[in-house]
Amino acid sequence: MDRHFGELELSTRQKLALTCRIAYDGGHDSGLAGQISARGRELGTYYTQRLRLGFDEITEDNLLLVNEDLEVLEGEGMPNPANRFHTWIYRERADVNCIIHTHSLHTAAFAMLEVPLVVSQMDTTPLYDDCAFLKDWPGVPVGNEEGEIISAALGDKRAILLAHHGQLVTGSTIEEACTLALLIERAARLQLLAMSAGTIQPLDPALAREAHDWTSSDRRSKANFGYYARKALRNHPDCLTGQVEL
Numbered sequence: 147m148d149r150h151f152g153e154l155e156l157s158t159r160q161k162l163a164l165t166c167r168i169a170y171d172g173g174h175d176s177g178l179a180g181q182i183s184a185r186g187r188e189l190g191t192y193y194t195q196r197l198r199l200g201f202d203e204i205t206e207d208n209l210l211l212v213n214e215d216l217e218v219l220e221g222e223g224m225p226n227p228a229n230r231f232h233t234w235i236y237r238e239r240a241d242v243n244c245i246i247h248t249h250s251l252h253t254a255a256f257a258m259l260e261v262p263l264v265v266s267q268m269d270t271t272p273l274y275d276d277c278a279f280l281k282d283w284p285g286v287p288v289g290n291e292e293g294e295i296i297s298a299a300l301g302d303k304r305a306i307l308l309a310h311h312g313q314l315v316t317g318s319t320i321e322e323a324c325t326l327a328l329l330i331e332r333a334a335r336l337q338l339l340a341m342s343a344g345t346i347q348p349l350d351p352a353l354a355r356e357a358h359d360w361t362s363s364d365r366r367s368k369a370n371f372g373y374y375a376r377k378a379l380r381n382h383p384d385c386l387t388g389q390v391e392l
Contacts, residue, residue: 162244170200321368
């Protein structure tokens, strides 16, 4: 994989814009709800989308660069005030460079049940023992209290299911976070389908942990992202400025 899958020649803005379109195509659209962010070059800064634009309208040129107080450093417009709680996760987790929070259909429906996500299918094992659960809804996450609650509940996991709310995933790279966002929506859909048919049976823990580690490599995330990005560009050629090789 090291030999055949090199680094994608894309900027942070380009990857983030593609992630917005990938999320849109992957069922994460819920009007203007949800935020996607990635760390900027300077400490305490990050890129995010402009409020009033849906995921399917994000381009590399209309993303904003903001600071921890959501003051716009680059770009025009205002960020979503709900981005406030992202800053808490970035402060607590030096390993996190991208956050994707959405109210995707199946994770939002599953979150209404107030039960944790159960990973019991091979394709979703990157989330095995890696998805936290917040049972108590703290209200609309626009204040510091919600930031403390959500970041504490996430702990050292890469993902979290938020009861009565939606999902949040993190990644050391944008590619990793994007892959996990698609996976958690699929995992929620699978669990809803399985629960409607019978009792979910657990995976063997040792095999599940081995699968988690094997499927969570950086190269696999980048290979997955490359595929998702090519598909997104076929559907949304306006996403990036100029031609890119994927």
